[in-house]
Amino acid sequence: MVCREEVRRRRVRDQTGQYALKVEGVDEKVQVLKMEVFVLTELAARGGRHFTRIEDKGRFGNFNYVVMTLVGRSLQDLRKERPTQCLTLACALSVGIQCLEAIEDLHGIGYLHRDVKPGNYTIGRPELRELRKIYILDFGMCRKFTNDQGVIRKPRAAAGFRGTVRYAPISCHMQRELCRKDDVETWIYQQVELTVGRVPWREVQDINQVGEYKKRCRQPPGLNELFAPPCPREFHEILQIVDALKYYDQPNYQQIYAVSTYSHCSSEVRLLTIRGERAPRSIF
Numbered sequence: 434m435v436c437r438e439e440v441r442r443r444r445v446r447d448q449t450g451q452y453a454l455k456v457e458g459v460d461e462k463v464q465v466l467k468m469e470v471f472v473l474t475e476l477a478a479r480g481g482r483h484f485t486r487i488e489d490k491g492r493f494g495n496f497n498y499v500v501m502t503l504v505g506r507s508l509q510d511l512r513k514e515r516p517t518q519c520l521t522l523a524c525a526l527s528v529g530i531q532c533l534e535a536i537e538d539l540h541g542i543g544y545l546h547r548d549v550k551p552g553n554y555t556i557g558r559p560e561l562r563e564l565r566k567i568y569i570l571d572f573g574m575c576r577k578f579t580n581d582q583g584v585i586r587k588p589r590a591a592a593g594f595r596g597t598v599r600y601a602p603i604s605c606h607m608q609r610e611l612c613r614k615d616d617v618e619t620w621i622y623q624q625v626e627l628t629v630g631r632v633p634w635r636e637v638q639d640i641n642q643v644g645e646y647k648k649r650c651r652q653p654p655g656l657n658e659l660f661a662p663p664c665p666r667e668f669h670e671i672l673q674i675v676d677a678l679k680y681y682d683q684p685n686y687q688q689i690y691a692v693s694t695y696s697h698c699s700s701e702v703r704l705l706t707i708r709g710e711r712a713p714r715s716i717f
Contacts, residue, residue: 452488453503456496465573466497472572473501475542483535483568504568505558509551512627519630522663528554529624530693531567536620537686539569540613543579546572547611549619550600551627578612585681588612598640599632606644614678617689621672622647625659628668633658651676667696 457466476484485502492498508528512520520528532554539546546553546569553571557563574595579585588610596605600622602615626632633655634646649655651672660668670692678684 451503452500453485454498454500456498459492459495459497463573464497466499468575469499469572472539472542472544472575475544476538479538479542481535481538481542483531483538483566485568485570502568503558504570505556505563507552508554508556508567508627511556512551512630517630520627522628522665525624525627526665526693526696528567528627529620530690532569532623533617533620533686533689533693535567535569536616537684539575540616540684543577543583544572544575545578545611545613546616547574547576547595548597548600549616549623550597551623576611588680594640598643599635600626601643603644603647606640606647610680612678612680612682613684614675614680614682617675617684618672621668621675624668625664628664629661633661665696667692 455466455469457464470487470490473484473487477486485504487499487501489500490498508520512518519525532549535554536546536549548571553569555568555570557566557568576595577586591608592610593608594601594605595611596602596619600619602611602618604611604615604618622632633650634643637643637646646655650659656669660666671689674685674688674692
């Protein structure tokens with residue numbers, strides 16, 4: 434039995450006495466924990482932001498295990514518990530910048546996440562005063578897009594569907610090899626859901642129909658449906674930036690950060706960041 438999603442609390446000697454434990458059967462055909470270890474180890478060596486630390490790893494009986502930083506609640510849970518089913522605009526924009534920073538750092542070591550979604554992001558733990566810090570989780574679907582020399586691999590002629598249908602990029606629906614722009618496209622859909630509370634295709638069950646729906650959202654009236662209020666108009670600008678990218682292109686993260694930050698000014702909302710700011714106990 435794969436226990437990829439199983440996270441248990443375990444007493445260890447740290448500041449709070451708790452870590453997260455992930456376990457996986459040694460006989461599983463797909464070993465996702467191995468990818469988790471590869472990615473988190475490389476990120477730690479590069480000083481990656483928004484990532485948990487590996488504290489221990491090994492094998493016990495018929496299971497492989499990884500012990501890592503215990504984090505707080507997911508963005509999906511935090512969104513769903515609100516009466517509006519969405520975050521405040523200021524909060525969604527602030528959270529989005531941190532989420533994109535995590536993607537940028539992951540791309541910086543040559544990996545795609547391929548399953549960006551609110552359920553794979555969390556806040557930190559209140560006892561560590563990390564309610565305003567975002568973590569990205571679950572690297573089992575990651576794929577290395579560069580070789581050992583840092584050169585981008587040529588795309589495969591066809592690739593299977595990877596990710597979650599609701600947030601997957603159009604390239605995924607078309608069975609194309611994914612690239613950096615696709616992680617950012619998925620991030621845009623996540624931002625819409627955090628801001629509005631839903632994406633337009635939420636109730637569509639057929640995977641192909643979802644893909645066609647996303648294509649229609651590139652032009653009015655679908656575009657207006659995708660970026661429904663209170664989405665700032667800058668979301669459309671970011672989508673245009675991302676849609677213009679090709680397989681080998683590196684996203685201009687700084688431009689996207691700048692547009693996201695400007696959207697606070699145009700919307701007359703206050704940007705909540707974790708850097709040198711007095712703020713409420715939580716941004717949620």
